[in-house]
Amino acid sequence: MKYSYYSGCSLHTTAKEFNISTQVIMKELGVELEELKDWSCCGGSIAGGVSHDMGMALAARNVVLAQNQNLDLVASCSGCYNKSAKAAKALEDPKERAKITAVLEDMGMEVSDNNIKVKNIVDVLINDIDYTGKIKHPLTGLKVACYYGCLMTRPDDITGWDSPLYPMSMDKLSEICGAEAVDFRAKTKCCGGPILVHQKEVAYELTKALLDEAKSLNADCIVLACPLCATNLEIRQKEIEKYYNVSYNLPIVYITELIGLALGISPQTLGMNKHVLSVKAVIDKVKNNPLVAA
Amino acid sequence: MPTKAEKTTARKKRLKSFFSIDRDRQVDGDTINNKLLNEIVAEGGASASIAACMQCGSCTGGCPNADKMDIPPRSLILMIQRGEWDKVLQSKTLWLCSSCYTCTSRCPRGVKPSDVIEAAKALAIREGIKNDSVKFNTIFVDLIKERGILFEPELMYKYGGLKEVIDQAPLGIKLTLTGKMSPFPEKVKDPKSFKKALEKIEKVSKK
Numbered sequence: 001m002k003y004s005y006y007s008g009c010s011l012h013t014t015a016k017e018f019n020i021s022t023q024v025i026m027k028e029l030g031v032e033l034e035e036l037k038d039w040s041c042c043g044g045s046i047a048g049g050v051s052h053d054m055g056m057a058l059a060a061r062n063v064v065l066a067q068n069q070n071l072d073l074v075a076s077c078s079g080c081y082n083k084s085a086k087a088a089k090a091l092e093d094p095k096e097r098a099k100i101t102a103v104l105e106d107m108g109m110e111v112s113d114n115n116i117k118v119k120n121i122v123d124v125l126i127n128d129i130d131y132t133g134k135i136k137h138p139l140t141g142l143k144v145a146c147y148y149g150c151l152m153t154r155p156d157d158i159t160g161w162d163s164p165l166y167p168m169s170m171d172k173l174s175e176i177c178g179a180e181a182v183d184f185r186a187k188t189k190c191c192g193g194p195i196l197v198h199q200k201e202v203a204y205e206l207t208k209a210l211l212d213e214a215k216s217l218n219a220d221c222i223v224l225a226c227p228l229c230a231t232n233l234e235i236r237q238k239e240i241e242k243y244y245n246v247s248y249n250l251p252i253v254y255i256t257e258l259i260g261l262a263l264g265i266s267p268q269t270l271g272m273n274k275h276v277l278s279v280k281a282v283i284d285k286v287k288n289n290p291l292v293a294a
Numbered sequence: 295m296p297t298k299a300e301k302t303t304a305r306k307k308r309l310k311s312f313f314s315i316d317r318d319r320q321v322d323g324d325t326i327n328n329k330l331l332n333e334i335v336a337e338g339g340a341s342a343s344i345a346a347c348m349q350c351g352s353c354t355g356g357c358p359n360a361d362k363m364d365i366p367p368r369s370l371i372l373m374i375q376r377g378e379w380d381k382v383l384q385s386k387t388l389w390l391c392s393s394c395y396t397c398t399s400r401c402p403r404g405v406k407p408s409d410v411i412e413a414a415k416a417l418a419i420r421e422g423i424k425n426d427s428v429k430f431n432t433i434f435v436d437l438i439k440e441r442g443i444l445f446e447p448e449l450m451y452k453y454g455g456l457k458e459v460i461d462q463a464p465l466g467i468k469l470t471l472t473g474k475m476s477p478f479p480e481k482v483k484d485p486k487s488f489k490k491a492l493e494k495i496e497k498v499s500k501k
Contacts, residue, residue, distance in 0.1 A: 009444040016474045038483045040442035043435075045393040049415035050435045052338025053495045058438065095340075106491030108484065154395035155408070164399040190358045190394035197453065198430040199390060206358055206392070235465065274472040276465070 001128065003119070004071040005033035006062050008080040008227075009041050014235065015077070015227030020271030021256035022076045022121055028263055029129055033074065036065050042083040044228075045151070045194035056096060057103040059087035064104055067114040074119050076256070078226035079193075081120040082151035085158045088118045120152055122225050122255060123161045126169040131176065136264030138178030139286055144258070145184040145219035146170035147210065149191060149229045164188070170255050174223060177262035182217040186210050193228035196236075204240050207232040211240065211248045221251040221282045223258055230254070234277045251279040261286050327377025334374060337413035342406035347371045353397035353407045363387040367397050367407045374410060388415050389427035429453060439492045442482030447475070 011019035026033050039062050048055030063084050066073035073088075075081035090096035091111070101111045125131075148167050156164040165188055171181035191210060192203030210233065214222050222233060234252035241247055252275070260270040267273065267283050331344050347368075354366040365373065365385045373381050382388070388411055397407040419428055433452045438444060447466065450458045459466075469475035482488050 012443075012480065013446060013474050013476075014469065016472075040482045040488070041438045041444050043438065046431050046434045047438065048338065049393075049412045050419055050431050051416050051495060052413060053498075054435065054492060055338075057492065057495060103491050103495060106494060107487050150392075150394035150396070155398045155406070165396070188396075190392050190396070192358075192392050195390070195392045195427070197450075198427040199392075202359060202362060202390060203392075274474060276468055276472070 001030070002032040002034065002071060003074040003124070004036050004066040004069045004116075006036045006039055006042075006066070006073055006075040006080055006084065008039070008075065008077045010077055010079075010227035010231075014276075015230060015254075017271035017274045018076055018225075018227060018230075018254045018256060020269075020274075021254055021260050024265060024270055025256050025260045025263060028260075028265060029131055029134070031124070031129065034069060034071060036062060036073070037069065039065060042080045044079050044083065048083075053099055053103070055083070056087055056090055057100055059083040060091060060100040061104060061107070061109070063088045063091065063116070063118065064109055064111050066116050066118075067112045068110070070114050070116070072117040072119060074121055074124055076121040076225065077228075078120065078149060078151040079228060081118065082158070085118040088116070089158050120159075120161075120225070122152060122169050122173070125173055125255070125259065127161065131259065131263065135177060135262050137262055137286065138289070139174075139258070139262050140178045140289055142179040142282065142285055143182055143218060143220045144174050144179045144223045144253075145182050145214040145217060145221070146174060146187060146255075147184065147191075147214075147222050147224045147229060147233070148188050149193070149224065149226050150188065152225060153188065170223060170225065173255060174258060177258055179258065179262075182214075182219050184214065184217065184219070186213045191229045191232040193226070193232060196228070196232055203232060204236075204243055207236065208240055208244060208246075211237065211250060214250060215248055219250070220285060221253045221279070223253050223255050225255045234275065237277055251275075251282045252277060253279055253282055326375050330374055330377040330379050330382075333417060334410055334413045337416050339406070339409050339413040342409045342413075343404040344371065344374060344410060346403040347375065347405045348403060350402065352400040352402065353405070356396040356400045358394060358396065359390045359392060363390050367391075367411070370414075371405060371407060371410065374414070382414055383418050383421060383423060387411070388418055389425060391415075439489050441479055441485050442488050443480040445479035448479065 007019050043055045043058035047058050075084055153159050153162050153167045154164045162169045174181045190206055192206040196203040230252055257270050257272055272279055326345055351368045354360045354368040357367050360366045365387045370387050391411045393408055395408045430453050437449055450462055
């Protein structure tokens with residue numbers, strides 16, 4: 001199995017551990033990832049709101065790169081995945097395709113007819129791979145709240161592989177790892193990602209609701225697959241604690257890291273030492289798992 | 295005796311005043327003003343069935359930020375149907391939308407409010423509206439045009455000035471120590487033609 005891999009801007013900076021853990025576990029599971037050559041920013045949720053054609057061209061550029069490599073495209077970041085999937089759909093529309101082609105030709109690129117799929121890493125993990133037999137270190141006793149956010153499963157006309165409002169794929173992946181997935185009602189409620197800088201307080205409030213619920217369910221950590229969600233939930237957790245005078249101290253872990261731990265890969269190899277908010281509590285709980293010790 | 299043409303006009307008039315389901319009639323009796331609707335469609339709402347909105351309010355009910363908006367999504371769609379651009383343009387709603395697509399997922403009529411709001415934002419920016427959100431979004435896009443890959447410290451500096459950089463300094467240090475932040479921005483192989491191609495789009499849409 002081989003895919004082209006679009007890491008994107010965040011996975012090279014604030015979400016480096018997501019990039020590392022994705023590559024490490026895919027290698028362990030025998031899936032080859034070929035880095036998208038000369039990728040660029042997908043424009044996120046922002047570019048399309050400045051100019052639709054700009055957003056489309058930015059996102060389509062990466063899809064066309066994958067077409068030229070003739071490999072289905074996998075993105076770990078929900079935003080990159082969502083915008084790429086949207087662009088892949090737009091390329092099927094003659095009007096949009098003509099506009100996109102014109103811009104990309106100006107960049108010296110050729111739009112090919114190679115038909116490729118755009119997939120999210122969670123989609124690949126749940127639908128294309130079965131790692132049930134490869135669990136070396138079951139995470140028994142670990143309670144996780146799986147948080148999907150918005151762009152992984154919505155809008156469902158461009159995603160479509162899991163429910164847009166109550167998805168279960170990451171819950172299942174965690175359960176395969178031996179962890180207990182709590183019934184996290186807020187799993188697809190927005191964290192305020194795209195407005196986190198210019199509407200700070202609004203994003204604080206949205207993120208606080210997520211932390212509150214995860215905490216009330218006694219989750220040991222929130223498991224997610226989006227670097228922007230992690231920016232709010234992890235990097236800003238201390239700010240939110242200060243703003244509301246509360247205390248969470250809730251580790252935020254990427255789904256790929258969780259699977260990596262269950263596959264018996266060391267936290268260091270997975271890049272888990274790079275978290276801004278320590279995930280030591282999770283690692284300790286996994287290490288001290290009596291089932292494995294025995 | 296009325297002529298055939300007169301009869302048809304009279305019939306059409308009659309149909310409009312009763313409970314016909316003429317395409318241009320709304321539940322509260324308003325007629326659709328196509329001008330704004332067409333502009334939204336042309337900007338990027340091509341797959342959004344704005345005229346099909348029946349004002350059920352599923353969008354507002356699911357919106358995480360509706361309580362902070364001056365015009366909730368349901369009303370915003372109605373205003374767009376009526377062609378009330380001035381109200382839409384001045385609305386805080388455009389800048390409070392976090393593009394979560396909950397409204398689009400819940401809408402039973404295929405209105406796609408998130409796509410409509412995205413297009414309205416672009417029109418508002420082109421019309422010269424100014425606020426923090428516009429500032430952030432335009433700087434974001436300008437920086438991407440420059441190198442193709444976002445360099446966050448630069449974004450924070452251009453948006454919030456030195457104050458923002460100082461506020462974020464402890465985080466910056468932490469990110470640098472964990473090897474997550476490099477002082478050198480990444481870029482695409484050919485930033486020149488990348489930028490030129492994207493600037494051409496802007497020229498076309500400004501016309």
